[in-house]
Amino acid sequence: xxxxxxxxxxxxxxxxxxxxxxxxxxxxxxxxxxxxxxxxxxxxxxxxxxxxxxxxxxxxxxxxxxxxxxxxxxxxxxxxxxxxxxxxxxxxxxxxxxxxxxxxxxxxxxxxxxxxxxxxxxxxxxxxxxxxxxxxxxxxxxxxxxxxxxxxxxxxxxxxxxxxxxxxxxxxxxxxxxxxxxxxxxxxxxxxxxxxxxxxxxxxxxxxxxxxxxxxxxxxxxxxxxxxxxxxxxxxxxxxxxxxxxxxxxxxxx
Amino acid sequence: xxxxxxxxxxxxxxxxxxxxxxxxxxxxxxxxxxxxxxxxxxxxxxxxxxxxxxxxxxxxxxxxxxxxxxxxxxxxxxxxxxxxxxxxxxxxxxxxxxxxxxxxxxxxxxxxxxxxxxxxxxxxxxxxxxxxxxxxxxxxxxxxxxxxxxxxxxxxxxxxxxxxxxxxxxxxxxxxxxxxxxxxxxxxxxxxxxxxxxxxxxxxxxxxxxxxxxxxxxxxxxxxxxxxxxxxxxxxxxxxxxxxxxxxxxxxxxxxxxxxxxxxxxxxxxxxxxxxxxxxxxxxxxxxxxxxxxxx
Amino acid sequence: xxxxxxxxxxxxxxxxxxxxxxxxxxxxxxxxxxxxxxxxxxxxxxxxxxxxxxxxxxxxxxxxxxxxxxxxxxxxxxxxxxxxxxxxxxxxxxxxxxxxxxxxxxxxxxxxxxxxxxxxxxxxxxxxxxxxxxxxxxxxxxxxxxxxxxxxxxxxxxxxxxxxxxxxxxxxxxxxxxxxxxxxxxxxxxxxxxxxxxxxxxxxxxxxxxxxxxxxxxxxxxxxxxxxxxxxxxxxxxxxxxxxxxxxxxxxxxxxxxxxxxxxxxxxxxxxxxxxxxxxxxxxxxxxxxxxxxxxxxxxxxxxxxxxxxxxxxxxxxxxxxxxxxxxxxxxxxxxxxxxxxxxxxxxxxxxxxxxxxxxxxxxxxxxxxxxxxxxxxxxx
Ligand SMILES: Nc1ncnc2c1ncn2[C@@H]1O[C@H](COP(=O)(O)OP(=O)(O)O)[C@@H](O)[C@H]1O
Ligand SMILES: [Mg+2]
Numbered sequence: 001x002x003x004x005x006x007x008x009x010x011x012x013x014x015x016x017x018x019x020x021x022x023x024x025x026x027x028x029x030x031x032x033x034x035x036x037x038x039x040x041x042x043x044x045x046x047x048x049x050x051x052x053x054x055x056x057x058x059x060x061x062x063x064x065x066x067x068x069x070x071x072x073x074x075x076x077x078x079x080x081x082x083x084x085x086x087x088x089x090x091x092x093x094x095x096x097x098x099x100x101x102x103x104x105x106x107x108x109x110x111x112x113x114x115x116x117x118x119x120x121x122x123x124x125x126x127x128x129x130x131x132x133x134x135x136x137x138x139x140x141x142x143x144x145x146x147x148x149x150x151x152x153x154x155x156x157x158x159x160x161x162x163x164x165x166x167x168x169x170x171x172x173x174x175x176x177x178x179x180x181x182x183x184x185x186x187x188x189x190x191x192x193x194x195x196x197x198x199x200x201x202x203x204x205x206x207x208x209x210x211x212x213x214x215x216x217x218x219x220x221x222x223x224x225x226x227x228x229x230x231x232x233x234x235x236x237x238x239x240x241x242x243x244x245x246x247x248x249x250x251x252x253x254x
Numbered sequence: 255x256x257x258x259x260x261x262x263x264x265x266x267x268x269x270x271x272x273x274x275x276x277x278x279x280x281x282x283x284x285x286x287x288x289x290x291x292x293x294x295x296x297x298x299x300x301x302x303x304x305x306x307x308x309x310x311x312x313x314x315x316x317x318x319x320x321x322x323x324x325x326x327x328x329x330x331x332x333x334x335x336x337x338x339x340x341x342x343x344x345x346x347x348x349x350x351x352x353x354x355x356x357x358x359x360x361x362x363x364x365x366x367x368x369x370x371x372x373x374x375x376x377x378x379x380x381x382x383x384x385x386x387x388x389x390x391x392x393x394x395x396x397x398x399x400x401x402x403x404x405x406x407x408x409x410x411x412x413x414x415x416x417x418x419x420x421x422x423x424x425x426x427x428x429x430x431x432x433x434x435x436x437x438x439x440x441x442x443x444x445x446x447x448x449x450x451x452x453x454x455x456x457x458x459x460x461x462x463x464x465x466x467x468x469x470x471x472x473x474x475x476x477x478x479x480x481x482x483x484x485x486x487x488x489x490x491x492x493x494x495x496x497x498x499x500x501x502x503x504x505x506x507x508x509x510x511x512x513x514x515x516x517x518x519x520x521x522x523x524x525x526x527x528x529x530x531x532x533x534x535x536x537x538x539x540x541x542x543x544x545x546x547x548x549x550x
Numbered sequence: 551x552x553x554x555x556x557x558x559x560x561x562x563x564x565x566x567x568x569x570x571x572x573x574x575x576x577x578x579x580x581x582x583x584x585x586x587x588x589x590x591x592x593x594x595x596x597x598x599x600x601x602x603x604x605x606x607x608x609x610x611x612x613x614x615x616x617x618x619x620x621x622x623x624x625x626x627x628x629x630x631x632x633x634x635x636x637x638x639x640x641x642x643x644x645x646x647x648x649x650x651x652x653x654x655x656x657x658x659x660x661x662x663x664x665x666x667x668x669x670x671x672x673x674x675x676x677x678x679x680x681x682x683x684x685x686x687x688x689x690x691x692x693x694x695x696x697x698x699x700x701x702x703x704x705x706x707x708x709x710x711x712x713x714x715x716x717x718x719x720x721x722x723x724x725x726x727x728x729x730x731x732x733x734x735x736x737x738x739x740x741x742x743x744x745x746x747x748x749x750x751x752x753x754x755x756x757x758x759x760x761x762x763x764x765x766x767x768x769x770x771x772x773x774x775x776x777x778x779x780x781x782x783x784x785x786x787x788x789x790x791x792x793x794x795x796x797x798x799x800x801x802x803x804x805x806x807x808x809x810x811x812x813x814x815x816x817x818x819x820x821x822x823x824x825x826x827x828x829x830x831x832x833x834x835x836x837x838x839x840x841x842x843x844x845x846x847x848x849x850x851x852x853x854x855x856x857x858x859x860x861x862x863x864x865x866x867x868x869x870x871x872x873x874x875x876x877x878x879x880x881x882x883x884x885x886x887x888x889x890x891x892x893x894x895x896x897x898x899x900x901x902x903x904x905x906x907x908x909x910x911x912x913x914x915x916x917x918x919x920x921x922x923x924x925x926x927x928x929x930x931x
Pocket of ligand 1: 019024042043044045046047048049050051
């Protein structure tokens with residue numbers, strides 16, 4: 001079955017990654033359909049973050065292949081993958097802590113619009129990148145802290161900032177690594193709503209998340225990881241009632 | 255190219271490799287474990303060389319091999335003491351700020367070198383080596399100066415001792431684990447600060463001792479001895495792979511032997527230049543070094 | 551626009567001061583300079599200070615703004631002296647041709663060396679750049695081609711230089727060239743740092759992975775920064791050749807490369823004017839300390855004290871140690887802290903007069919863009 005026919009945006013084939021002889025990801029074959037909201041769950045240390053690292057190009061697989069759309073991107077670096085339309089967030093927010101919130105997003109917008117290599121043109125208050133950045137901040141309810149240093153933000157606001165950066169990148173595929181981690185309970189819904197908003201614009205989302213009720217309510221499918229392997233991928237109902245899934249979690253004492 | 259030359263060059267190369275190893279190993283492990291680039295390491299090396307010179311010059315100990323042994327011990331102690339002073343007295347205050355730490359050791363390197371130069375002058379001071387060192391031994395038909403054999407022997411013993419320390423002792427295991435996966439060891443709540451001090455002491459001691467051997471190898475010591483050799487130590491570290499003791503030893507061999515041969519058969523300075531070329535090639539082919547653990 | 555204008559005030563004052571120096575032949579600064587400010591000897595020393603200020607700023611682009619630690623930056627400065635010298639003295643090229651050829655060669659070389667060295671990062675990059683600089687020093691000192699002057703260096707006879715910079719009278723012209731160099735490099739770098747690419751570089755310094763994930767090839771941006779700072783350092787070398795009239799090994803190799811870093815750190819990294827201040831002070835102090843070192847310093851003390859006291863690097867080294875322990879943000883950090891405190895006090899007393907309220911202890915900088923306070927705060931850790 002060809003990728004194009006199935007409307008698949010991402011396909012990993014027998015993807016494996018080991019460090020120093022330890023197998024962290026073992027032969028993961030996963031297909032993500034265009035426009036789908038796929039959640040990845042699994043106990044701590046299952047390899048969820050590692051999978052995101054592999055797909056975003058932060059680390060290189062030791063075996064297997066990754067296809068994005070029609071193209072094999074296994075050997076591409078993270079910048080090329082980002083340009084192709086893959087964007088990600090980190091389990092622990094990764095932003096420019098010493099720059100302002102606006103500058104964080106503006107830089108992302110500038111990167112997408114092009115002309116980042118120019119030593120002559122300066123960022124302007126009213127150029128397109130800045131406008132895009134302001135829009136994104138507004139949608140993430142961050143306009144009030146636009147001139148604050150990102151390092152001074154609360155955890156939840158840092159998470160929002162990451163999502164705002166993601167939004168201006170206009171990716172085709174979003175990889176969200178526990179977007180609510182570190183945020184207070186009342187902020188979780190806000191963050192998930194932002195993620196959903198981006199999804200509704202026609203994007204594909206792969207999200208690692210611990211809040212299982214949330215995951216069940218918004219995901220089209222759920223992938224379960226355990227010990228570096230893919231246990232199963234199916235609709236929320238099926239996955240949550242599956243005994244092996246329950247065992248995988250209980251086995252880890254969750 | 256005569257076989258005699260080859261063997262004596264090879265043994266010279268091994269001696270130089272030993273000196274590079276003694277200087278580079280501490281530097282590499284300290285960086286691997288704590289991300290501190292100790293730029294005063296070369297100055298400690300030079301202090302070791304001067305302590306060795308002074309011991310050989312003034313110590314009223316006979317016979318001369320005993321005096322030489324005393325010189326080695328004193329230089330090692332001097333290096334180790336400087337190491338403790340620097341780590342406990344200064345670097346510990348800047349914990350978690352690697353650039354500030356590195357710059358502080360750079361300031362120390364300037365000050366220590368200036369101190370040696372101002373006190374004892376910048377001209378080379380000749381080491382009074384035991385008489386036997388200058389004699390030659392015939393190995394496989396070629397004449398080898400004994401001092402080279404001594405250097406090779408001492409460096410080999412110290413290499414093996416360091417390997418055993420890292421593999422067998424508790425602190426050694428912590429150091430090795432820390433170099434391989436620093437955040438993990440810290441996350442496990444293992445107190446690395448004691449191991450770090452120990453590593454700093456051992457590394458500095460080895461450098462101090464290496465300074466004496468360098469004095470023997472080159473015949474004399476100068477305040478700039480450390481800075482000059484530090485460059486080759488850096489090349490050795492990168493070629494071998496940051497944080498890998500075995501890699502450092504292997505790279506020291508490759509770099510030193512290559513350098514000796516090309517310096518002998520090529521135009522002046524060619525051997526030194528070739529080591530830089532080797533570094534460039536290494537980076538193109540294998541940026542993490544021969545046996546690198548830490549991604550460079 | 552108002553802010554840009556305000557930003558240029560200190561620059562204008564500095565330029566005006568330096569431009570006045572040649573005309574101040576009656577003003578002397580005792581202890582610092584032997585002769586009056588307008589004397590040729592003093593102007594020469596200040597010119598060196600200006601060149602080192604420019605050189606320090608080129609290093610700051612790399613280290614302070616891009617986060618690339620090079621232990622071999624002086625390679626480019628040294629090439630800026632050696633290549634024209636060799637081309638003129640050894641190959642008989644005219645002055646202008648020599649400079650152009652040297653520029654072209656350095657551009658090619660910085661692309662190649664940058665491309666290789668940037669395959670590493672962090673400390674490995676420092677070591678690799680150091681190795682390249684040291685290789686050049688070895689090459690120059692051992693002098694296998696017999697063209698690079700060995701330990702003596704290459705002296706450039708006045709007759710090889712343009713009329714205007716020849717001889718004693720030329721020192722005046724060279725002074726102006728040095729001033730133009732420093733100002734031009736400052737403006738160029740300020741523009742670069744504030745440009746779109748400059749913003750990427752500053753992001754790189756803090757979080758390279760994030761930059762890469764925005765779809766920007768960090769390697770290319772690092773190379774851009776490397777080549778730019780290298781080429782500007784070559785220009786500094788050109789002007790220094792006019793002052794020194796000799797290309798000598800002392801400015802090549804690791805020792806001087808590390809000194810450049812010391813200048814920048816001492817002045818304050820990540821602020822061009824801080825780096826410039828550090829470079830200027832070093833340039834002037836080095837010449838002055840050098841000429842004082844024979845003076846009877848520490849007389850009557852035992853040799854192991856009095857000897858070292860005559861070594862300028864001792865003072866530089868100790869100053870760096872103290873700076874790292876007590877003021878890691880450098881002189882610029884100290885100055886910024888002092889000025890923000892002063893402004894806070896002024897604002898406080900004004901507020902106090904106007905409203906009768908007690909001055910608040912918040913110490914914020916009204917009207918500042920925030921970076922200043924953040925930097926000052928980070929210096930207090
Ligand atoms: N760079 C690395 N080096 C060594 N081990 C790693 C590395 N990254 C992750 N691991 C290990 O791989 C396993 C999976 O980690 P991770 O992908 O972060 O799991 P999850 O996100 O599901 O909690 C863990 O045991 C972790 O310790
Ligand atoms: Mg995770």
